[in-house]
Amino acid sequence: MTKLKRMAVLAGTAFCAVAPGQVHAQAAGQWANPTHVYTKICGNCHEIGVGPRLKGRKLEVDFIQQTVRRGLKAMPAFRVTDVDDPMLVKLAEFLSTSERASK
Numbered sequence: 001m002t003k004l005k006r007m008a009v010l011a012g013t014a015f016c017a018v019a020p021g022q023v024h025a026q027a028a029g030q031w032a033n034p035t036h037v038y039t040k041i042c043g044n045c046h047e048i049g050v051g052p053r054l055k056g057r058k059l060e061v062d063f064i065q066q067t068v069r070r071g072l073k074a075m076p077a078f079r080v081t082d083v084d085d086p087m088l089v090k091l092a093e094f095l096s097t098s099e100r101a102s103k
């Protein structure tokens with residue numbers, strides 16, 4: 001093996017060793033609270049009229065969870081690596097009980 005090739009292999013190994021760790025760290029502690037998830041993900045569509053308004057409609061917690069996991073027509077599905085189950089429950093409860101947004 002040439003010196004150059006060996007360096008390339010080493011560089012590749014280092015990359016593989018680091019990348020999954022970063023992904024995991026991001027998935028595990030990524031969301032501070034349901035409002036954070038709503039602002040960073042849902043709000044990109046649901047606060048700008050791409051998706052229907054969610055707040056203040058007393059939508060069922062189960063319905064919200066299923067919609068997020070399965071997707072709905074133009075809305076993509078979100079996986080546990082996007083929003084984990086405990087946070088999805090909190091998010092659904094937050095939306096279900098939230099007051100109507102001011103705008």
Ligand code: HEC
Pocket residue numbers: 037038041042043044045046050051052054059063064067068072073074075076078083091
């Ligand atoms: C890429 C844009 C987009 C994102 C991001 C998005 N949605 Fe949606 N969502 C939509 C669209 C569009 C619809 C309407 C689908 C239809 O009925 O045609 C929808 C529908 C819904 C519905 C059904 C509402 C109803 O009145 O039937 C719920 C509940 C919902 N979204 C929750 C969420 C939650 C919670 C998040 C964040 C985790 C989220 N959505 C993120 C686009 C999005």
